[in-house]
Amino acid sequence: MCIKIGIVGASRGLSTILAFQDIPEVKVEALCDLNEDLLREQAKKYNIPKTYRVFEDMLEADIDAVVIATPMQCHVLQAIQALEAGKHVLSEVPAGVTMDELWWLIECVEKYKKVYMMAENYCYIPENQLILNMVKQGLFGEVYFGEGEYLHDIKSLAVYPNGKTSWRRFWQLGKRGAFYPTHSIGPVMQWFQGDRIKWVISVGCGWHTAPEFRQEDTSITLCQLESGKLIKIRIDCLSERPHNMAYYSLQGTKGCYEAARGLGDQPKIWLKGMDESTDKAKWRPLMKEFYDYLPERYKNVTEAQKSAGHWGGDYFIVQDFVDSILNGTKPPIDVYDACEWTAVGLLSELSIMNRGKAIEMPDFRKSKNMEDKIIRI
Template sequence: MGPKESLKVGIVGAAGRPRIFAQALADHPRAAVAAICDVTEERLQQAATYFGSCPAFLSFESMLEETELDAVIIGTPMQFHVEQSLLALEHDLHVISEVPAGISLEECRQLTAAAARSKGQYIMAENCNYMKPHMMIANMARSGLFGELYYAEGEYLHEVKELNERTPWRRQWQTGINGITYGTHSIGPILDWMDGDRIAKVSCIGSGHHYTDSLNRPYAIEDTCVMTAKTERGRLIKIRLDMLSERPGALNYELQGTRGCYESIRYELLGGGKVYLKREGEQKHEWTDLSVAGKEYIPDIWHRLPESMLGSSGHGGSDYVMMTDFLNALTENKPSPISIHKALDMTLPGLISQLSIERGGEWLNVPDSRAWI
């Protein structure tokens, strides 16, 4: 099957997170928004300001039945991701779903089975994998510059107490469950660097409870949760999630190999970071800016990024780059960049962490979705 002439895309939750993809969809030569869906007429009117005039629906099922589509973007709250992905996959549509892939092991099993049956491809929209520094590090790691990889860290520090009050679903599904449920922003880039590996077992502990919500109810999630993980190849990973502590936000990462390492800049949300690469005959270890050491490892897709997309509203351009890469794959009939199994490699460790933290940090095995089909 050759390249597709035009990819007709439907968007659910269109007035929310998917609005950040409007420019990438508009710029793509072989993709077009064919329908939008949201929960109120007001939100549909808001979505139309981003995506233009097209059929609009208050029912996801109606959009699938009444519109000729090739793919759907699912930008709804996380508890709806699997339900809506299943419906789309049953219609043999491609799915681009926000993170995480699912909120329970049973949901993830259902999603795996549906993706195996469908003619459509499943893709999970983990934008942290597409941040420029992370893609550079992935290329450097695959080129062997860091040697044999054996350790990594990822931290997602994003205080959301006020946001919880405006979006109750977050109160229930992000801070209403203990553990690292919302961990794909940290896990995703690390597994991309450790290409071909997966997390095989985890242990999770927390720092206790020090905050309450507007009704003076304690949050189920502990202020900081730390998950230690071992991969199938024996690598060690540490993941920290903190959505409650009073502090500025940060995305922190570290990668260590036998010939070098990477450290992000902790206080810069989208900072490039520093690398150390071992060189023959060197007398001391010195850091080099990633922008210098990794210049030749910038992916081509980043060179084509419009300057207007560099703003923080699109996570430094990563949202535009990610959606463009997804649309390229679907229109050129290439394998999905973040397939069902890669998506679940990022999602399942967090679900198992819920059980581990409940059991005082007990080490528990993480299932491999590839064994479910």
């Protein structure tokens, strides 16, 4: 069986193309973008035979699956159109931009029974996969606190190179709260196996660096899980500072983990029993001393796979998407995960505009009637 792929978004979407082209059962058949010059250039560069400027036209082509890598406000509409056309969907993050959109998306995935997977590639960072494996094997004991941070100054992206206003000016920097939560919350939620987010609380620091935007310099969001455990995320896309887009930490009853902070720092770990007492506890380098816990496919990664992007994560997220199609199995980041992680940002906006009020997260897996889908303030 050959899976034929169509990609919409010639800029962001091609982060996955090297991975698709390295898998024998897959052929990238079509590319779609409104920018005709970019479309032709990228199609020629990657030897993609068919090009389209209209998404609906590409859906009528002989393809089996669609990669959606357009601006975030287009994700749900295009995913629904693809599902209705009988195509599997791999969507960039976040899943959608309103709570209603998330319900529409779930309804269509359940109706058309095609594979839907959110391409949250930070879940596939090697260190995050290593920690996930250690969590599964109980090395941290019972985990009860985690955090993720996305610190990335994007003020320059509010305007396109041609001087026109970018969509990011509105859908990202024009929003309050944790507008871009999935890079931060996704990997940590995978460490809390089987739990779900119950409450979202968000506060901001105010407007200091760039008051022309609605987004505050820094937003802190707390997610209390159904179990009572806690996750903290920080989103900062305005502050004048070096980028740090992949900081995470984890605390359990038997140990803890912290990602690198920069300036020569490295991922580090401490487990109970390593030292005489916590008074004398010293960090150990994660990758050097716990490399054996890295999943086998990461140990055997090829140069071609690593070149797919995001520390090699883009290759394995594509591989998992393709495997779900071929085997009819649940994708690792399914529509319910996608909607819950995305909803953290949407609910954080309600919380931050109501002075940090706790907002209850709906249970996307169990809500079946309209009463279950109401967001109460």
